[in-house]
Amino acid sequence: MRGNRPPNTPVPPPLHREAPALLPPPAPAPHPREGAHGRLLRGGHGHGRPGAPIVALAITGSIAAYKAVEIARHLVRAGARVIPVMTRSARELIGPVTLSGITGERVYTDMFDESVPGEIHLELGTAADVVVIAPATADVIARLAMGRADDLVTALALCARGPVLAAPAMHPRMWAHPATQRNVGTLEADGRVELIGPVEGEVATGERGMGRMADPAVIAAAALARGGKRDLAGLRIVVTAGPTIEDLDPVRYLGNRSTGKMGFAVAERAAARGAQVTLIAGPVELPTPFGLRRVDVRSTLAMKRALWEALGQELDLADALVMTAAVADYRPAEEHPVKRKRSAEPIALELVANPDLLAEVGAARRGRAPVLCGFAVETDTDEGVAREGARKLAAKRVDLIVANHARDSFGKDDDRATILSHEGAEALGTLPKTALADRILDRVAAIARR
Numbered sequence: 001m002r003g004n005r006p007p008n009t010p011v012p013p014p015l016h017r018e019a020p021a022l023l024p025p026p027a028p029a030p031h032p033r034e035g036a037h038g039r040l041l042r043g044g045h046g047h048g049r050p051g052a053p054i055v056a057l058a059i060t061g062s063i064a065a066y067k068a069v070e071i072a073r074h075l076v077r078a079g080a081r082v083i084p085v086m087t088r089s090a091r092e093l094i095g096p097v098t099l100s101g102i103t104g105e106r107v108y109t110d111m112f113d114e115s116v117p118g119e120i121h122l123e124l125g126t127a128a129d130v131v132v133i134a135p136a137t138a139d140v141i142a143r144l145a146m147g148r149a150d151d152l153v154t155a156l157a158l159c160a161r162g163p164v165l166a167a168p169a170m171h172p173r174m175w176a177h178p179a180t181q182r183n184v185g186t187l188e189a190d191g192r193v194e195l196i197g198p199v200e201g202e203v204a205t206g207e208r209g210m211g212r213m214a215d216p217a218v219i220a221a222a223a224l225a226r227g228g229k230r231d232l233a234g235l236r237i238v239v240t241a242g243p244t245i246e247d248l249d250p251v252r253y254l255g256n257r258s259t260g261k262m263g264f265a266v267a268e269r270a271a272a273r274g275a276q277v278t279l280i281a282g283p284v285e286l287p288t289p290f291g292l293r294r295v296d297v298r299s300t301l302a303m304k305r306a307l308w309e310a311l312g313q314e315l316d317l318a319d320a321l322v323m324t325a326a327v328a329d330y331r332p333a334e335e336h337p338v339k340r341k342r343s344a345e346p347i348a349l350e351l352v353a354n355p356d357l358l359a360e361v362g363a364a365r366r367g368r369a370p371v372l373c374g375f376a377v378e379t380d381t382d383e384g385v386a387r388e389g390a391r392k393l394a395a396k397r398v399d400l401i402v403a404n405h406a407r408d409s410f411g412k413d414d415d416r417a418t419i420l421s422h423e424g425a426e427a428l429g430t431l432p433k434t435a436l437a438d439r440i441l442d443r444v445a446a447i448a449r450r
């Protein structure tokens with residue numbers, strides 16, 4: 001774009017927040033997936049990781065607009081390049097500076113902006129691997145259904161070369177209105193705009209009903225799934241996540257501190273990369289990632305049943321198992337059907353060992369499939385973690401063990417891990433769990449396709 005500027009045009013100061021994308025330092029090489037109209041694509045700190053999609057995030061004027069910031073954060077964390085687009089009403093609700101700060105990109109609001117060469121909607125529509133309209137108001141849904149192009153968001157949706165997703169957010173009466181439902185029907189019949197949500201829940205007024213925007217994490221994952229590379233297409237992956245919990249009586253239980261974040265990250269990235277995913281989850285407080293099958297369980301024995309159902313008794317229904325679950329090693333010898341009463345006397349709990357689910361699959365596996373990846377959570381030194389990981393790799397007869405420290409992993413968004421295989425150890429340093437998930441899946445896929 002610099003090249004298009006007449007020779008003596010003054011260059012505005014680069015710190016101006018509204019126009020950083022137009023005057024970046026020259027990029028050393030074009031972005032690998034820059035579109036034919038790639039002039040908009042140089043600039044911002046948000047170039048994105050190679051292989052991650054370029055997402056045009058279009059925000060329209062619903063109160064849920066503030067949640068678009070969270071969608072942008074999820075996408076940027078996952079390595080996507082996010083180019084924000086806002087309608088005039090969205091600008092009444094949140095400031096563009098927030099979005100440009102998070103994405104490192106200029107925010108586009110106007111169809112006719114003289115500072116941008118070319119037609120902005122075409123430039124963006126060509127550059128973006130996926131367009132996400134979130135939140136999508138009843139008004140934008142109506143305009144999309146009519147095929148109008150009366151602002152940048154609708155014009156962009158009309159000329160996007162990639163998929164267009166829209167996450168409706170409105171008062172339940174607006175969602176239920178026959179006009180909105182007719183427009184939604186039209187979009188579904190046209191098949192060019194995929195709706196994510198809305199969901200049932202509390203809306204801005206505090207009332208409950210259908211009309212709340214889907215969870216930002218789910219919308220971001222859907223964007224990554226639709227816009228990203230689908231290099232795991234054809235692989236069937238089973239992932240276990242979270243703790244298992246063993247009930248002592250109807251009130252008390254034995255559990256552990258696993259939150260399920262790692263397993264959900266693996267499942268989400270596997271689905272986003274095109275794998276067919278079954279996620280077997282212990283009790284956790286996490287929304288279901290986009291595009292996979294989730295089976296909820298509580299106890300270790302319930303996880304065992306779900307696991308064998310997903311893998312098949314002959315282990316022929318899956319190509320890989322990633323076992324992130326923190327499986328309870330013991331369960332009470334007996335579960336009390338009624339609440340135990342308190343007394344001043346000490347009590348002893350009799351516990352019996354649970355089966356080692358991963359080791360059982362390792363022992364039953366005859367050939368090389370499915371690929372088996374376990375985790376080892378330790379409270380030892382780095383050397384101790386690696387040693388225990390290597391021991392579990394052999395003892396459980398698996399292909400990979402991801403070894404980490406409990407203090408670095410439980411409940412955190414990042415993790416410091418080492419991947420152990422029969423060829424050796426690879427220390428990965430500290431990574432966001434989604435990035436670690438990708439590294440694990442790269443290794444799993446390489447073994448599965450060997």
Ligand code: CTP
Nearest residue numbers: 323324325327329355356357358374375376377
């Ligand atoms: N695992 C399992 N079933 C169990 C215990 C663990 O399938 N009953 C799996 C975990 O999902 C993980 C791996 O085995 O992938 C290692 O789990 P970890 O808790 O680190 O090791 P344990 O075998 O339980 O050994 P220890 O607790 O003594 O370290």
